[in-house]
């Protein structure tokens with residue numbers, strides 16, 4: 137422990153980057169002061185943000201998937217990983233001239249050098265006179281009901297179309313973009329310590345943009361700040377600004393004007409305004425407007441998830457706007473376009489963490505006053521840094537071609553033996569519902585197009601998630617909700633963070649911070665706040681951090697942690713299946729009781745249970761990209777468990793005297809040979825499932841291995857508990873059908889009551905949004921049914937034979953999984 141340390145840990149390891157908020161005073165503490173919690177209340181430490189520190193041994197994320205080999209090899213930047221990161225807010229290193237004038241007015245000098253891109257003409261006329269729009273107007277005028285008799289119906293609809301266009305359209309001003317760029321360079325540094333980008337990724341992006349093809353920027357939606365950040369980053373790299381689709385909820389006085397000038401165009405959240413009939417005029421205007429932009433070679437940005445995530449996990453994407461891009465490519469309106477999956481990772485969200493929505497309260501509507509208040513509030517806060525990762529762009533044409541070879545969507549979920557399944561659940565039945573409820577139904581061209589668009593959307597979101605860099609607050613929150621739920625001393629947390637970083641790097645995932653782990657943890661605690669992570673001092677005078685598990689604070693922690701959860705989701709599913717298959721009781725591990733060291737489980741049992749959990753998690757994670765089958769990924773994960781020695785194969789000799797690395801290499805080699813030599817198509821049964829019987833011993837006697845299994849088992853436990861609560865509530869309360877809204881409200885209350893009475897293991901499991909996803913999953917699995925009755929959506933158990941038995945079986949799986 138150093139004898140003294142500075143409030144800016146960066147000062148210990150070098151200068152900070154970015155402009156420092158002048159309000160943040162630098163203070164020096166003595167070692168005695170170090171554990172004084174009152175002193176720590178005003179402590180503002182931060183990990184090192186030196187761009188050079190990011191160069192060392194960091195995985196470069198975002199490489200294009202193997203299913204698109206041309207895009208993968210086409211535009212690359214040699215040595216991209218070594219280029220490190222750039223803090224966009226620090227413009228001095230980017231200035232060519234080092235004169236006193238240039239360095240004193242660095243932002244201005246830098247801004248003056250950015251080119252103006254244009255023109256961005258008004259497209260309204262081209263849209264309103266387009267054949268598709270005119271036909272839609274004419275059809276709607278013909279269909280207008282009797283109340284319009286005697287009026288000029290066509291004129292009425294034309295007027296409405298012009299109004300829609302006016303409300304929707306952007307009016308980009310290149311000068312305003314330049315002014316905003318300068319303003320953000322000055323303003324953002326008041327609340328953010330850095331806006332980080334990977335230089336290698338930016339080099340690839342710039343090369344792609346220079347090809348002149350439309351770029352389709354598709355970020356995961358985290359914050360309202362996303363809207364301006366992407367345009368701001370692109371402006372810094374002299375890349376033409378995209379048109380940005382924003383929800384009409386953002387169309388608030390004054391701010392909408394700014395957004396329109398930066399490229400924002402406003403679209404309805406629900407295209408048909410809640411009516412029964414499709415609003416073909418609105419649809420045709422939106423469609424044509426976007427096609428016109430693409431035709432001109434302009435780029436687009438929109439959010440596949442629709443709204444911002446409330447849980448921290450990516451939301452299952454919608455294909456609506458993406459279908460316009462694929463249409464433009466398949467109809468030959470444009471030769472091609474590049475999809476750019478991207479993520480924006482915030483240390484701390486500027487607008488809060490949706491805790492009240494997780495408690496079941498309504499979202500506050502955006503308003504002018506609300507926006508002004510929020511801006512004033514954030515000016516006086518410390519929001520850490522933001523990291524933006526751009527994955528390697530890929531060609532839409534190549535994707536569409538390669539998607540023809542993807543496993544048929546039916547196979548993605550229908551992959552297992554159904555009759556003799558160990559769990560007694562009929563997979564084919566559950567999978568069938570995926571087909572009918574999801575977008576997997578194939579058949580006519582329209583359905584095929586929908587399947588393709590859905591595949592593209594899912595592939596993109598999968599790539600976005602793979603490209604996100606967990607920030608320090610995410611990692612601390614994740615550790616406090618998994619490995620260290622009871623809290624931990626600084627030294628144990630440091631050890632856990634080092635371990636977590638290593639695990640993420642092994643899985644080719646970078647983190648959005650650097651510096652010593654102690655600094656990182658202290659800083660993350662400051663960002664999360666005392667209400668979320670509590671501090672105390674142990675008897676040994678060591679600083680201890682403990683998560684606040686009470687409602688609603690735990691939702692903030694869980695929001696941050698969920699950025700990391702996705703990385704371990706698949707392994708966690710397999711861990712749950714292993715625990716269940718081997719009949720282990722994880723509660724015994726926690727109590728450090730003796731556990732039987734000869735538990736065995738068959739591969740078939742693991743895969744079967746894992747498949748069912750994966751089916752349930754369909755609304756929570758995209759576990760595999762559409763070019764892969766989930767079962768292949770599960771099989772690989774089981775093999776990884778063998779490599780990690782969580783599972784021991786009886787036919788392999790484990791010489792414990794041999795070095796662990798050597799042993800793993802031998803297992804890996806044997807696995808490769810086995811697959812090369814012994815794989816035989818005859819081993820697949822009629823359903824396409826593997827029937828190989830392989831028995832494993834679960835290696836719970838070795839502490840290190842057991843703790844790995846324990847960790848993986850706990851990662852998904854809170855989510856699975858939400859599903860368990862839902863399943864139990866359905867069993868107990870859904871005797872008769874009821875309105876869906878009432879059902880969801882009651883389910884939320886039921887979960888919160890259980891939490892208050894300490895009847896749940898994970899407080900975060902009663903988050904309303906995860907409970908809603910659970911209901912959706914049971915609908916997909918045809919356990920629940922919804923239908924319309926007198927303008928109400930009703931919900932009830934399906935009338936299928938054995939539905940209660942199926943539900944009971946899920947309860948059984950979920951009980952073991954959440955333990």
Ligand SMILES: O=P(O)(O)OC[C@H](O)CO
Nearest residue numbers: 382383384386442443444
């Ligand atoms: O997250 P929401 O639902 O508030 O929507 C925010 C989006 O930016 C919609 O435009």
